[in-house]
Amino acid sequence: MSKGLRRAVLVGVAVSLAVGLGACGQAGESGGSHTGTSAGLRIGLLLPENQTARYETFDRPLIEKKVKELCGRCTVEYANAQDNVSTQQQANAMISKDVDVLILDSVDSKSLRSAVTAAKNADIPVVSYDRLVEGPVSAFVSYDLTAIGKAQGEALLKAVGNNAGGGRIVRVEGPTSGARDSSEEGALSVLEGKVKITKPYTAAAWNAENAHAAMSGAIAAQGADTIKGVWAGNDVIAAGAISALKDAHIEPLPPVVGQDAELAAVQRIVSGEMYMSVYKPYKPEADAAATMAIALGRGQGLGNVPKDRVNSATAKDIPAVLLTPVSLTVHNIKSTVVKDGTYTVDQICTPKYRSACERAGLTE
Structure with a gap:
């Protein structure tokens, strides 16, 4: 049996999650109506905005990739709210389409409560992603x-x-x-x-x-x-x-x-305009969301994937994966975002930042 996902950013986190999924037939959180492990699922993915580069550049493609890796017949239906609470009523449209499970990163945690309740009533589990939305969610994944x-x-x-x-x-x-x-x-x-x-x-x-x-x-x-x-x-x-x-x-x-350790922020850190950003590697978070969504959509339990429990204003004891962030400064760029493959040295060290990169030891 898998030892699950520990509260740390580890290279082997994706492997742990995949093994955890294999154990998801055990008792745990109940989910949608699909119980066959070979069934293809329709997974609704709702992200909050596109001003922050992470959502379109990392979160969406990483979640879609992990879904395909775990379930070749599963599909992802995607919508971005563009930082508009009203637009994110896209959730209701996905409920009407009868998706099997929702991964939701809300623009506003309170405003989507009714949509989460509607999903629950329609037997559609909701995995709250990155920000804890109110309402009867089935699971939550974020950084601590x-x-x-x-x-x-x-x-x-x-x-x-x-x-x-x-x-x-x-x-x-x-x-x-x-x-x-x-x-x-x-x-x-x-x-x-x-x-x-x-x-x-x-x-x-x-x-x-x-x-x-x-x-x-x-x-x-x-x-x-x-x-x-x-x-x-x-x-x-x-x-x-x-x-x-x-x-x-x-x-x-x-x-x-x-x-968020966006590329432009990393460049500002290199140049000395910015001191620090909190680095939250996207892959462990995306992998956890996809893993739990597939398990819930199939009507399986979450097994030992979530190691924590959290409370929202409306729900208690929500199964959660809480990951540990990293403090990113000029001193550890190479050992974090570069080592993880989030950005290459060439992406960071454009001509504008070349001399700063040399001083920081990135281009040695």
């Missing part, structure tokens, strides 16, 4: 949010060091539900009492243009001289914040941390 927040907080604290003085860490976020989540708690557990943190400055949308406006507001309100670091919701928000800092002629740039 508390660990993500702690990684950001620890990076900021290390970068700021003894230079905080009376300065502040500016927090810039995208639109959220307003509730404190585990990533926020993780960061605050590190930062509170050691540095001053501003209220969240919220961008109207998860894009660089709106993040630029939010950061500009923070600069005007806080004063350029007081900003000692920037805690950004993700790498796209970080990009907008950095551009606002540049437009305000703040030199040197304060340390900025984000998450």
Whole structure:
């Protein structure tokens, strides 16, 4: 029997998941109506937006590849909400098409609750992907949010060091539900009492243009001289914040941390414009989602794939795979995103970044 998926990013995670799937006929979470292991399934895949490069470049193709690897007769029906809550009612269209299982990364966790409930009523299991959606989901896969927040907080604290003085860490976020989540708690557990943190400055949308406006507001309100670091919701928000800092002629740039390890963010880290991003390898997360979706769609149990349990505002004890993120700085680019094959040195070290790559030891 497989030892399952451990809470770490391991090279052998895909193998563990595949073995775990073989054990999914045991007692566990019940799912859809397909019980034959040879049955072809229709899997609905709903991703939230395309401003962040990860979804179209990594998540979608990796999930589709893993589905085909595990089930040659299975098909994936895909839709992207383009960061629009109303558009993501695409879930209801897939329910009407009678897909066998849904993999859902929601734009807004509350707004899709009714769709998740409708899926449950239609005997369509829902695997909540990356963000925990409300409603009766059957399984959840993501990176440990508390660990993500702690990684950001620890990076900021290390970068700021003894230079905080009376300065502040500016927090810039995208639109959220307003509730404190585990990533926020993780960061605050590190930062509170050691540095001053501003209220969240919220961008109207998860894009660089709106993040630029939010950061500009923070600069005007806080004063350029007081900003000692920037805690950004993700790498796209970080990009907008950095551009606002540049437009305000703040030199040197304060340390900025984000998450997702997008290619442009890795290049900013190499050049020194950005201090750190949280690297969440996409393959283990995609593999786990595809593995659990196929098991649930066939009406099998999840076996020993999920090692954790999580609670949402509406559901308790949800089987979960929680992976461990990595703090990405200029010092470990080669041993993380390059080693994993997420990006090549040539992709990172374009002519614009060639000299910075040499200084960072990437082109040796």
